[in-house]
Amino acid sequence: MAVIHHHVRPAFNKQHHGAAAQSLPPLIADLEDFVIIPLTHQQQAVAHLTVDIAFSYHVSADDELLLQSLSITLVDFPVLCGRALKLRRGDTVAELVLCVPKAKAQHDADATTSPSWAHVPFTFDTKRPINDDDRNGVAPNVWFDMAANCIPPDSCDLSSFAKDEIYVSKFGDPMTRIRVSTASMEHQVIAISMSHTLVDAGSISLFMTAWSRHYQRCRGLCGAETNQHEDVVRPITFAHPIFEMDVHQNDKETSIPVEWTRLLPNKSGGENPFVENKAIENEKTNVSCTIYYRSRDQMEVLKQKCLEETNRQIQQQRQEQNAIRAPTYFSSNDALLGEVCKQLEATSMLLCMDWRPVLNQSPFFGYAVLFLYIDFPASSDAPAACRNILGWEDISGEEGCKSIVRDSNFVMWKLQNETKQGMTDLIWNSWTDFFTLHDQDCCSDNCSNNDNFAKMECCPHDMFMSEKMCRARVDVARRGLSYAIIFPQPNRSVRVYFFGPSEVGRSLQQSMK
Numbered sequence: 001m002a003v004i005h006h007h008v009r010p011a012f013n014k015q016h017h018g019a020a021a022q023s024l025p026p027l028i029a030d031l032e033d034f035v036i037i038p039l040t041h042q043q044q045a046v047a048h049l050t051v052d053i054a055f056s057y058h059v060s061a062d063d064e065l066l067l068q069s070l071s072i073t074l075v076d077f078p079v080l081c082g083r084a085l086k087l088r089r090g091d092t093v094a095e096l097v098l099c100v101p102k103a104k105a106q107h108d109a110d111a112t113t114s115p116s117w118a119h120v121p122f123t124f125d126t127k128r129p130i131n132d133d134d135r136n137g138v139a140p141n142v143w144f145d146m147a148a149n150c151i152p153p154d155s156c157d158l159s160s161f162a163k164d165e166i167y168v169s170k171f172g173d174p175m176t177r178i179r180v181s182t183a184s185m186e187h188q189v190i191a192i193s194m195s196h197t198l199v200d201a202g203s204i205s206l207f208m209t210a211w212s213r214h215y216q217r218c219r220g221l222c223g224a225e226t227n228q229h230e231d232v233v234r235p236i237t238f239a240h241p242i243f244e245m246d247v248h249q250n251d252k253e254t255s256i257p258v259e260w261t262r263l264l265p266n267k268s269g270g271e272n273p274f275v276e277n278k279a280i281e282n283e284k285t286n287v288s289c290t291i292y293y294r295s296r297d298q299m300e301v302l303k304q305k306c307l308e309e310t311n312r313q314i315q316q317q318r319q320e321q322n323a324i325r326a327p328t329y330f331s332s333n334d335a336l337l338g339e340v341c342k343q344l345e346a347t348s349m350l351l352c353m354d355w356r357p358v359l360n361q362s363p364f365f366g367y368a369v370l371f372l373y374i375d376f377p378a379s380s381d382a383p384a385a386c387r388n389i390l391g392w393e394d395i396s397g398e399e400g401c402k403s404i405v406r407d408s409n410f411v412m413w414k415l416q417n418e419t420k421q422g423m424t425d426l427i428w429n430s431w432t433d434f435f436t437l438h439d440q441d442c443c444s445d446n447c448s449n450n451d452n453f454a455k456m457e458c459c460p461h462d463m464f465m466s467e468k469m470c471r472a473r474v475d476v477a478r479r480g481l482s483y484a485i486i487f488p489q490p491n492r493s494v495r496v497y498f499f500g501p502s503e504v505g506r507s508l509q510q511s512m513k
Contacts, residue, residue: 002126007119008067008178010074010081012103023237024100025244028087029158033115034099036087039197040240042418043367044096047084049196050147052466053204054139060188061215061456063124066180069214074120076210076236077365079198081118083171086155094155098197099171100238117168121145123179137291137487137495139191139464145177146468147193190456193466196367202354203365205434206236208454215456236365242415256413259404263389264417265348265373265424287477289470289497290505294336296492298512302335306383313380327387327401333486336496337428338383339511340484343504346425348375351386354433355411370414372405373424423481430486432494437461439490463487465497473499 028036039047074081081101086094101118123145152172175195182188192204199207294302307330314326330338341349351372356362376385391403404410438459454460465485473483482500489495498505 002124004124006067006122006124008070008074008122009114009119010078010101010103011068011071012075012114023235023239025239028089028097032102034082034101034118036085037098037100037238038243039096039098040242040367042369043197046196046367047096047151049472050150050193050469051196051199051201051204052139052144052146052191052193052469054143054189054191054464054466055208055454055460056462056464057188057190057456057458057460058186059456059458060182060185061180061190062219063180065215065218066190066456067122069211069218070120070122070178072214072218073207073211077207078114078118079238079365080120080176080194080207081114082175082198083117083173084150084152084175084195084197085171086152088155088157090157096151096197117171119174121174121177123177125179125181137464137497138289138470139189139466141467143179143181143189143464144191144193144466144468145179146466147173147175147177147195149173150175150195150197190454190460191466198366200354200367200369201429201431201434202356202368205453206363206365210236212453212455236363237361238365240364240366241359241361241412245412245416260410260413263372263374263405263414284478284480284501286502287474287482287500288502288505289474289499290502290509292496292498292505292509293489294494294496294512299332299335299494301512302339303330303332306330306335306338309380310384313378314384327384327392329392330383330387332494333430333432334383334387336430336486336494337386337426337484338380340428340482340496340498340504340508341379341382341426343507343511344426344482344500345379346382346482347377347379348373348424349382349386349426349428350374350424351389352427352429353405355415358406358411359408369429370405370411371418371427372414375424425482426500427476427481427483429484432486432488435463435488437463437488437490461490470497470499473497477501 024035024037026038028038030036078100079098082098085097085099087097088094101114103114150172152170154170156170175198177193179191179193180188181191192208194204310326310330337349337351340346351374353370353372354368355370356364356368361368372389374382374385374389376382388401389404391406392401405414434453436453436459438461465487473485476483477499482498482504484499485497487495487497496508498508
């Protein structure tokens with residue numbers, strides 16, 4: 001019974017000597033031990049936040065295999081070993097950048113390693129009891145080794161690195177930390193804490209999938225040597241497309257379709273609710289994190305009600321200029337957000353969209369969230385408004401509604417306008433497309449390698465948000481912006497975290513009982 005700490009470094013070999021990360025944005029500097037890369041405005045805006053997720057397993061993984069496979073995985077994800085730096089370039093204001101380690105040759109010919117600071121803290125805990133049966137979706141902070149102090153307090157000038165000296169004291173603390181808590185051979189939790197600068201939900205899925213596949217290879221399930229990377233994970237890219245964009249390509253506002261500009265708020269006033277330590281005017285006090293569940297059958301009922309209500313409203317509004325076209329179907333996500341908007345009486349929202357599929361950038365690791373501003377005449381119109389934006393096909397063969405946002409030109413334009421978000425009633429962020437959970441009856445032999453994202457000895461049967469992550473989103477709600485994050489559950493059900501007025505949360509909990 002003990003707590004054991006490790007520093008896991010990338011398992012570089014001689015083929016990686018001198019190489020930086022696979023695909024990076026244009027470098028600010030290329031130094032002996034690391035490269036300096038820029039961060040987008042979005043990445044810098046969320047740098048004070050962490051994403052802390054715990055995955056629960058009913059068959060414990062092998063400690064040594066976890067360490068070995070993680071070390072191999074970090075070769076493909078060197079940014080996870082990176083450190084943030086506040087950098088000045090001449091007289092410019094200091095900007096937050098990322099220092100990414102390079103493979104470094106040792107004195108003996110074939111050995112290659114990374115700089116001493118480039119590691120992921122990894123803790124094994126067999127001392128602390130864990131019980132996720134009564135957590136109701138929230139993991140205690142003690143399950144985690146929390147990433148903290150990732151933003152350095154002091155800045156430095158680029159000229160400081162003229163001689164390739166590494167001023168480690170100027171770096172922030174590690175941006176990725178992992179803790180594995182094992183209560184027994186039948187109960188283990190893998191908890192990861194990462195700076196939001198590095199990851200979104202899609203990035204966590206990419207990392208956990210890669211770690212899982214390397215674990216399977218180390219365990220001997222893939223029939224290949226453990227020090228080879230070929231065909232285990234697809235090549236990962238860290239190059240955000242905004243750095244390759246022509247900054248003048250959108251100067252001609254007259255060429256921008258009106259459908260695009262409608263997805264920007266009419267008013268950009270109001271403080272960004274994610275800004276750290278901002279004074280809160282008119283702070284909302286009666287807000288909390290409310291957690292509720294919807295089964296697959298319940299979501300089918302919601303979809304049918306949504307369709308019937310929308311059709312009835314469209315019939316009544318046909319003569320009105322602002323009538324919303326009626327889709328012929330709704331997704332589970334449409335129905336869930338419609339339920340929340342109705343209880344919240346919301347008439348606008350920010351819909352989080354992953355831009356990877358649109359830009360054919362599925363292996364992009366980083367922050368790939370696009371915020372779509374959508375407003376609608378009444379809260380009951382929310383599902384139709386969202387479905388019309390995302391597009392739908394008429395099942396009867398008639399012309400449907402073409403998606404506005406699944407267009408690469410739109411995405412590139414919107415990326416340049418992400419600072420124009422304004423204030424709204426609700427942020428909606430679904431994680432269900434990125435993760436697959438299995439119920440505990442799914443034994444290790446029945447877990448398909450192709451139907452999971454984080455299989456070790458078995459597939460995870462649950463995932464939890466940390467107490468700290470919940471509190472940070474409650475703070476957003478105190479600024480007047482309700483927030484909903486949707487996690488998958490086994491058997492295609494979902495868990496909804498609603499951060500907003502407590503009375504609305506209670507209504508959502510009770511509405512389908």
